[in-house]
Amino acid sequence: MSDDAADVQRVLGGDVDAYAALVDRYYDRCARFAVRMLGNRDDAEDALQATFLRAYKALNRYQERDRFSAWLYRILVNQCRSLAARRAHRERVFVREEALLLNAPDRAVGWTGEDEEFVQRVLAELEPLLREAFLLKYIEELSYEEMSALTGVGVSALKMRVKRACDRLRERWERIKDD
Amino acid sequence: MTESDDQTYVEWIAREARRPVVMGPAARTRIMDAVRAEPAPRRRFWHRLIEPRLISASPIASLALAAGLVGIGVFGGTFVNNRDGLTSTGLPQAVPALPIARVPVSDTVKVMTFRFIAPQAAKVSLVGDFNGWSVDETPMTRVDNGGVWSVTVPLSVGRHLYSFVVDSQDWIADPRAPVAPDDGFGHANSVVLVSRGSSS
DSSP states (O other): OOHHHHHHHHHHTTOTTHHHHHHHHHHHHHHHHHHHHHSSHHHHHHHHHHHHHHHHHTGGGOOTTSOHHHHHHHHHHHHHHHHHHHHHHTTOOSHHHHHHHHTSOOOSSOOOTTHHHHHHHHHHHSOHHHHHHHIIIIISOOOHHHHHHHHOOOHHHHHHHHHHHHHHHHHHHHHHHHO | OOHHHHHHHHHHHHHHHTSOOOOOTTHHHHHHHHHHTSOOOOOOHHHHHHSOOOOOOOHHHHHHHHHHHHHHHHHHHTTOOSGGGBOTTSOBOOOOSSGGGGSOOSTTEEEEEEEEEOTTOSOEEEEETTTTTOTTTSBOEESTTSSEEEEEEEEESEEEEEEEEETTTEEEOOTTSOBOOOOSSSOOOEEEEEOSSOOO
16 A cells, blocks of 8 residues: 555544645645646645645545545646636736746846746746646656546647647747847 | 757756745645644545444334335335346346445435446446445446446435446536536536435
């Protein structure tokens, strides 16, 4: 039995503290995806809170033969989608970090301390579904089959999204070079 | 501009985005605080049913329960509409769709039959909150070599979410039943309400 499965069984057996081990094990990875996907830490923290809470409440639906990480990630992806949709509905853009981003260097070389803000800005320019596919492929380094199981989207559609995301990034590179 | 420049740029973005992010120091604590405020998750329905437990009952109640077990077994058999549910004379016999069908019987558990049309499917199973969403626990049976798949299960009175899984991979909501709002797991589910009054 894996560490994850053992911890899940402990939680289902009434040991709530065992859930802290699962949170610790996956928090950093989930946080990275949520921040890259949502563009700021406040929304990411909301998504993480909702994800871990939802997973806890639904823990008896987790099947041991599945990877806990994949199951948790599926919840996280859906939470990020929901949160992004609600945010779009409120027409709230990344106001908090806009001032930082406006001053971020828009150069192809020599990025230093502002690299993260710059990368965040570039990712935010991608359409959400393209950004999601790009992050799962290049940042989480999942296979297309894993991505398909996680998102419910077909492999060929995911390949197309990743390609389009890369195309968008390359187009941006062209604009930078032209400038 | 070269193809190599393009790829380098994409790889640079990916490399930078792979760096860990720093969250607020209290974020994990807040998660666990919220977790502790929730009721503890329970083991799956099937597991709870088959867990050994002590039951105390009066002699009269025991007799009533025994009579109920026999009655439900026969009653449930009438809903099993496939070849395995018929004797050589064509009469229905008490064949529980699942081994567990004889176990959990009370006025709060009803026998329900689910049917789904999937002529091309090689395998169909029923998943729901009542079986831990397990693809393997409740296989459906093809009826008369046609496109209709069926299974009969005991359900506790109340509201249940369920779906059909075709060939172990495609999760499909019941087209004849109300659909529950997206539960955040990426699949649409159907809703069945089980009342004390009747089975279906």
